[in-house]
Amino acid sequence: MKKLLIALFFFIGSLLPTQAQVLKESNIVSLKDSVTNTIAKKDSVKTPYKIIPRVATLRSAMVPGWGQIYNRQYWKLPLVYGGFAVNIYYIITNQAKYSYYKQQYINNFQVTSPPSSAKITLYGDESGTQREVTSSQLNTFVNGYRRNRDGSYLFIAVVWVANIIDANVTAHLKTFDLTDDISFKIQPTLISPDMMNAVYGAKLTFAFK
Template identity: 30%
Template sequence: MANLALGQVKDTLLRPADTIKTTPIRAVRIDSSNKKADTIKQKYVNPGKVAGRKAIFRSLIIPGWGQLYNNQLLNEKLNAKGEKTGHFWQRTYTLGKVGLIYGGFTALTLSYIESRKNYNIFLKEAQFRARNPGQKENPDIARYDDTNVLNAQSIYKRNSQIVIFSYFAVYAVNVVDAYVAARLNYFNIDDTISFKISPTLINNPNMMYGFNGSPALKLSLRF
């Protein structure tokens, strides 16, 4: 059996197993005429608008905070240009507006207190005279007749109301000033600004027939 086994040879008629696995290759057609290039660009962010919104938000929370924020923007702008010194008056003006805001609030507060004090004095005197005809309670205003007492009471009451409206006016001016100053920090005012004046025609709606254009001058600013 060993001799028979050794005497066997490999059958060459059998087909060898195919170990190479092939996959069909799909042809890819490149047609650049039907494909558009990716034109997605990064959205532009206006730094002036962003700074203006931040200034408004700060001024609405605390009056004067927007002006302090603008002073910070000014310092960053000057440091970016290498101007660490100078512009003293510009910084002083920016910070001085904070003092003006709170100085205005202080003056209005003192005026309101004084108006309410005098209003209560004349109101009390008017009420006393209404209950006691012909008599006067406060010797300091005894020289005023009944009509003058009532008029003074109305004047001081109106002054108190005006002061209250003035509070809102100062508050609104504080917000508007902070917004405008923040926008101006990013406004280009360098020497590259130029303008051009050229003749042009504008439409005249008053003319019904024929040529309705009127000669004019066109001003173009470039900065």
Template identity: 30%
Template sequence: MLNKRSVFLLFCLSFVVLGFSQTQKDSTQNTTVDELSIDKALLSKKEIDPLRPSKAAFYSAILPGLGQAYNKKYWKIPIVLGGLTGGILVYDFNNKQYNRYRDAFKRRLAGFTDDEFFGTGTTPFISDDALIRAQRQFRRNRDIAMLVTIGIYALNIIDANVDAHLLQFNVDENLAMRPHFQYNPMENSSDLGVTLNFKF
């Protein structure tokens, strides 16, 4: 009897041990090699032209707005040309006014009373001190207009250079910053965050 019980117990334990010794096949692990086809268009990367920024800056230096046209940013051309035209017109106006007041002051210093600011009587409409102040004001405005025009010209060149650099900047899925929304079942609300992904 003892023998039958021990054989039966050994028989039952062997089924239990065999049941625990079985491992399930991992469904995520694929040991068979499938054929992999890669589209060449996906792997091709746009070549970087290291001279493109310098070409754009050179074109903008030769003719303002030409660098923006080279970068295909046509909407910037009227802004550049308008800024330069406005600066040149303000410079020209102030230069003409400065020359008018300077010529009148020079004629008064020479002893003439026939300048346009003297008038018809014996006393002038505008005094000599007022002519000096007007010369200073228009000379200052002329110089500021010249500096602003040179600044707009320099910004035109810098913009073309930087824009050409940024056109070649690689923005792909290997570096991505995306908003992250995750449902939190413990608080019954959504967790908000930002994820920064690097793929190598």
């Protein structure tokens, strides 16, 4: 009997490490499953896209159109870059004409100093034709193309500022909280300064929840 108890004791003792190992492995598997489920839940919940007006303004100030991209208004990009492209084109065109007529004025009227009524013939100007002009006419061309060029520079600045203002206003509108906490209704009312002369009107009522 004593031998049987000793044998049973050793048998149970040999099973204990195996059971402990099984429990340990089971706990590890459960922990891995829990972590996996937590990560999957976090991935399934998308963080809403948050727009900060200050960021949109700074980005448009640094790079035109960047604020519109940040606000996800991609359709405005052709307007922004189109405004820059048009003005850059006029700057290049007017600069070329200004340089041409200025050089003609210097060569024909400042170097040789002819009478003010004298005319010169321009060959191969931007229109490809020949024309006779006086010094005052040539000077008018020079000043006119210079003003047009400078005006295009000014319009580039206007487009840049408009791009910044648009990004700022759009960002504020997108972050404006439109909830159902504010409501209003219009209902008829009776305006009676005295009991004899009653006037019908309308009453506007705001309700804050």
